[in-house]
Amino acid sequence: MSVHRPIMLSQKNSLIPLIEQRGFDPQEFTWEICTSNFAGTIETLVHKSTGFYYKFDINEDWEDLNHFAIFSPGNDTFENRSGPENSWIIHRDYFQRWLNNLRREVDSSDLWSLIAQDKTMYEIAPAIPKFNSEPFSQEEQVSIVAQLNEISSYLISLPHTNPEHEERVEEAIEYLVDQTKHQGRRDWVFLSYGVLINLCMALALAPDNYKAIGDFIKHMFSYLVNFKLPTP
Numbered sequence: 001m002s003v004h005r006p007i008m009l010s011q012k013n014s015l016i017p018l019i020e021q022r023g024f025d026p027q028e029f030t031w032e033i034c035t036s037n038f039a040g041t042i043e044t045l046v047h048k049s050t051g052f053y054y055k056f057d058i059n060e061d062w063e064d065l066n067h068f069a070i071f072s073p074g075n076d077t078f079e080n081r082s083g084p085e086n087s088w089i090i091h092r093d094y095f096q097r098w099l100n101n102l103r104r105e106v107d108s109s110d111l112w113s114l115i116a117q118d119k120t121m122y123e124i125a126p127a128i129p130k131f132n133s134e135p136f137s138q139e140e141q142v143s144i145v146a147q148l149n150e151i152s153s154y155l156i157s158l159p160h161t162n163p164e165h166e167e168r169v170e171e172a173i174e175y176l177v178d179q180t181k182h183q184g185r186r187d188w189v190f191l192s193y194g195v196l197i198n199l200c201m202a203l204a205l206a207p208d209n210y211k212a213i214g215d216f217i218k219h220m221f222s223y224l225v226n227f228k229l230p231t232p
Contacts, residue, residue, distance in 0.1 A: 003040035004033065005058050011088060015045070015095060022099040037068070047102060054098045056091060059084070069094035073101040133184035141180045147220040148173050151196070151213065158209060165203055172199045189221060 016026050029045050036042045038059040046053045057068040067085045071094065074080030082094050136144065152173040156166050176192050183191065200213055 005036065005040055005042050007043050007056050007088070011091075012043075014092070018092070018096055018099060022096075022103055024099070024103075037070070047106075050102070050106065052102055052105065054095060057083070067091065069098075071095075071098040071101075073098075073105050075101060133186050135184055136180050136188070144180055144220065145177050147216065148176055151216045154212065154216070155199075155203065158203075161203070168202060169199065172196070193217070 012031070019026050019029065028048055030048055032044045032046050032053075033041050034044045034055060036057055036059075038057065042055060042057050044053050044055045052072050055068075055070040057070055059066045059068065067088055067090060068081065068083030069085075069091055070079065070081050072079040075097065080097075083090075152169055155161065155169045161169075172195055176188075176195060179188055179191060196213065196217060200209075
């Protein structure tokens with residue numbers, strides 16, 4: 001007969017503040033029952049949108065060191081296995097590590113997906129080394145600010161944009177505007193290229209929107225150098 005080894009409701013409840021502290025909504029998770037590595041079934045917390053999980057495993061054949069944590073994503077592998085430990089309290093430490101790993105993966109930009117959706121922005125990359133390291137002139141700064149504001153207005157005008165997205169866009173554009181005063185052309189282009197790509201990924205833009213942003217960037221960069229960037 002298979003034995004189920006649950007954790008107590010008070011123990012489950014104690015995890016909610018940890019989840020919220022890491023910026024997740026507890027409703028993003030669900031409890032499931034899975035097979036233990038030892039015997040019977042155990043409790044597993046699953047992040048619904050990604051399928052990543054934390055398993056509260058236990059081996060009751062061992063008197064003291066009987067608690068095990070199995071979680072994905074791991075620190076530097078897809079899955080980590082930790083234990084044995086002598087107290088359920090140790091799960092709080094492992095659980096926080098798991099939440100950190102989960103946040104890392106959830107926040108990571110899927111650049112391969114971006115490449116598959118539209119190559120416009122990536123066609124710009126080979127041209128970046130051609131920029132020199134001289135500071136921007138006053139005229140160039142004015143032009144860049146105007147074009148960054150166009151990008152900002154475009155992103156904020158998209159139908160799915162919410163106040164959080166709007167704030168994120170404004171912070172990114174303000175940062176790039178400020179950096180035109182402190183960095184040379186090449187360094188600023190590298191910086192702005194990465195910031196804008198990550199911003200697009202964070203906003204989960206549709207393919208047509210990626211292409212539009214790529215066109216904005218190509219136009220902005222073309223102004224700064226005396227050669228023609230590739231066209232689709």
